[in-house]
Amino acid sequence: MQVNLPIVSRVSTQSVDPADRIDFWEEHNRQALVGLTCSSYAREGLLATETNIELGDLRLAEIAGNEHVIERTPRTCQALPKDSIFVTLLMAGSGVFFHEGGCVTLQTGDLILYDTRRPYLFGFPSPMRQLLVDIPRQVFAAQCAPGEVAAPILLGRGSATEGAQASALEAVLADWVAGQRGEDSVSTEATVLDLVRTLAAPRLGGSASPAILSQLAVAKDYIVRHLADPGLSSGRVAEAIGVSVRHLSRIFQPTGVSPSRYILEQRLGKARQVLAEPSSRHLTIAEVAHCWGFASQAHFTRVFRSRFGSTPGETRPLAR
Template identity: 30%
Template sequence: MVTLLDTAALPALDRRPAFTAAMAEATMPSTVRVHEIDRPWTARLDAWDLGGLPVLRSEVSGGLSLVRPQRLLRSGEDEILSVSVQERGTGLHAQFGGQRAVPAGALAITELTAPYEYRWHGAGAGRAVHVPIRRLGMSVDTIRAAAPLIWRSPLYALVGAHVDAVTRNAERWETDPGAAALADATIALVRALLASTVEDRAAAADTLLVRVRAYVRAHLDDPDLSPERIARAHAVSVRSLYRLCRDAGLSLEQSIIEQRLAGASADLADPAGRHRSIALVARRWGFADPSHFSRRFREAYGMTPREWRREAGQRVPR
């Protein structure tokens, strides 16, 4: 984590200019308007790196407005989406002709390289992950049509929960070996959210595939996870599910096994989890039969779970 700004130690008159400068460096140049100027005002801005995606958290003690007018736009700027979740307070988001209240826990998408306004009254906090538009594989026009209407999407709650969890635990994910994969998953989910909002038929299969992948990740610990259950949860036939996965070059059962084994191998290598039995680790990752788990683990990693744990323990610095 990098603390970009903490105004607590600054003179009152220096706080707003410092916050404006920090926000411009972390995002794009904007106009900061501080409300409730009759009271002491403080702000803090922290940043993390999630597999190449910037994650920011801002907290202020009083109301403010962030405004990016046309006059502050610059040609050649990298096109960036800010996918944010309101942590505390109620915000008001306005861009592309749409305006919407953003209560605590709600999601908002802002194109930072276009005019926008985001404001709240009273103390508040928010978290955001910044996604380069070029990595979404979508036209700017499609994004601008979808962004004000994301609350209509059937994926809104799923993506909101994902962004909330990722940004809330950014400190942990920043150094995790899976950070780059998590960043890719975040980009895929944002793309699916936008595509489903504008009902782009060409993107419908991508949206369903992202939902299936997210469902599988969320239920890896369930021994009853099966193609039949996955298909039922997404209102498609098992045949359609297999066709979807085949077209994406994905073996559903093999993918589930690989993800479960990857999770189990990480748990076995974690010194903090050495008190857990191998059978318990197996159950935690959806393997009801410890012997079946051991056999599949050895096939994948060339050693037994016990040998893997022992070798991992020898690699830990003393």
């Protein structure tokens, strides 16, 4: 399902005079993402693109460019404060992240989490592409981990489980940027925060069980990807993530609903979203029900009315 992305800004240095590209890039990032200084060592100058997308309380940035260096010096941190935790996924190229305590080398597929209040230098010696999640500190502390991020944390290499979690986060972010994520921004934001919490909490002293957090995030991601399948069930989800149905119920205890109820709620939410869109008026109610895994229109109408207090037909906007 294609999603219309809430794009905040989209820029490229391609059409900017080479002599002005650095100033242009620094000014754009100061306004759209974070204050920084930039240097380019490419003969043709800085060639870079950036798309900033809203994701609930978060901001997602897709950035690509040739070889260059960005830096937040102590003076920049003071003059242009930014109180966020950045989670950066390197999708292409390599990078070196310098910080007060040393440096971290990144390869394609690596994930790094760091505090924008602390000075850093991020260098890219070859063409690169990254997906960056900007999480306000207040949101990170409340929903991911309360501890201080005193130094950058490289994620995804610690174990096979951590690697699977990082891969799941990569899939969610890449699908959202491509407009192909089969859920709304609220659900996608929750999934992203679930996965970041799962990855970060064990490193920052979080109290939640890493195993349960990991399994819940993976189960939710599997459900989102298979909502249209009428055969999706608690048993199918349990089998997919390698646990028993009883253990799956324990995994979902923090959500306050059973796995089967969670599946139903997700399907109803998606169907209601489609029904409310004027562009979907050509679809019959039966077709909408089928698209989101309901076996019959009668069952769909019954559970829809029970959940929302109105019928699917009453949810549709009036024709003009």
